[in-house]
Amino acid sequence: MSLQKSVKERFFHALVFEVLAIALCAPLGAWLLGYPLVHMGLLTLMISLIAMSWNMAFNALFDRAQQRWGFKRNLKVRAVHSLLFELGLIMAVVPLAAWWLGIGLWEAFVLDIGIALFFLPYTFVFNWTYDHLRAVVIARKNRLSAA
Numbered sequence: 477m478s479l480q481k482s483v484k485e486r487f488f489h490a491l492v493f494e495v496l497a498i499a500l501c502a503p504l505g506a507w508l509l510g511y512p513l514v515h516m517g518l519l520t521l522m523i524s525l526i527a528m529s530w531n532m533a534f535n536a537l538f539d540r541a542q543q544r545w546g547f548k549r550n551l552k553v554r555a556v557h558s559l560l561f562e563l564g565l566i567m568a569v570v571p572l573a574a575w576w577l578g579i580g581l582w583e584a585f586v587l588d589i590g591i592a593l594f595f596l597p598y599t600f601v602f603n604w605t606y607d608h609l610r611a612v613v614i615a616r617k618n619r620l621s622a623a
Contacts, residue, residue, distance in 0.1 A: 481539065490531040493602055494524040500598075501591070509587075511577070519576045523569050530568060534561050549607060558599040562592045 481489075498520050506516040538557055547553055566588045574584035 481535075486532045486535060489535070489606060490528045492606075493531060493599075494528045496602070497527070497595070497598070498524050501594075509577075519573065522572060522576070526568050526572070527565055530565055531561070534564060551604075554600055554604055557603065558596050561599060562595055565595075566592055 498517070502517040502520040503513060505511070505520060506513040509516065541547075542549070549557075566585070570581060570584045570588050573579075573587060574581050577584065577587075579587075
């Protein structure tokens with residue numbers, strides 16, 4: 477399977493990931509934390525924009541690392557991938573969440589840990605599924621172009 481992904485494909489990957497994340501997190505966050513849906517929706521959107529940028533950059537670096545070191549995208553690698561992605565995202569969004577929600581950095585950090593615990597399996601399942609579907613699409617394109 478080709479590891480070369482265009483900027484367009486990276487954008488598509490990140491956009492689908494984030495749209496689905498917003499659809500899940502905004503209503504859930506509003507309900508669990510007691511904030512209005514619009515307030516949580518805007519925070520979720522801001523975090524999503526940060527996450528989308530991080531997603532594109534992180535996955536480009538991940539692909540480069542795979543090309544350099546030649547590892548396979550098995551379950552263990554995808555678990556490490558998800559963990560590293562979420563750790564980077566936590567460092568980026570804690571100050572934003574603290575400011576937006578009017579809470580301290582510690583409370584925002586604890587909240588982000590809870591969010592990360594949701595996103596670890598979400599990221600893992602999403603990327604595993606994306607890799608599988610991408611392989612199917614590429615195989616289908618190759619069969620059609622060979623015919």
